Amino acid sequence: MIKEYDVVKAKKDLSDIVLKGCRGAVIIIYREPTLGYEVEFIDNEGDTLDVLTVYPDDIESSG
Template sequence: MYEEYDVVRAIRDINDKVPKGSKGAVLIIHTSTPPQYEVEFIDEEGNTLDVLAVHERDIEKA
């Protein structure tokens, strides 16, 4: 389980903008079953790649 503002990494390609290994920050925790996390993914320069809801199985702590 993650908390707001945790830094995470995508463990698979999420979409065409967010490849495996992209880092992001958890912005919102959706208390669905299973929980989903609204994550802002960024590139190495700090530019936003995408903001989207992902499942716990899609991310790991960075």
């Protein structure tokens, strides 16, 4: 189960800059109306690429 502050990675391209394999941290979990996550995705230098709302099929645990 993914929790707040977990490090996750994108299972597919999510935008033009957040591509498959990109890592990020879960900052908010939404339970209604459906399960979703607000994730801050970062580049290899630790700079923010984007903050996206994603769904369980979009991400997986990076640990």
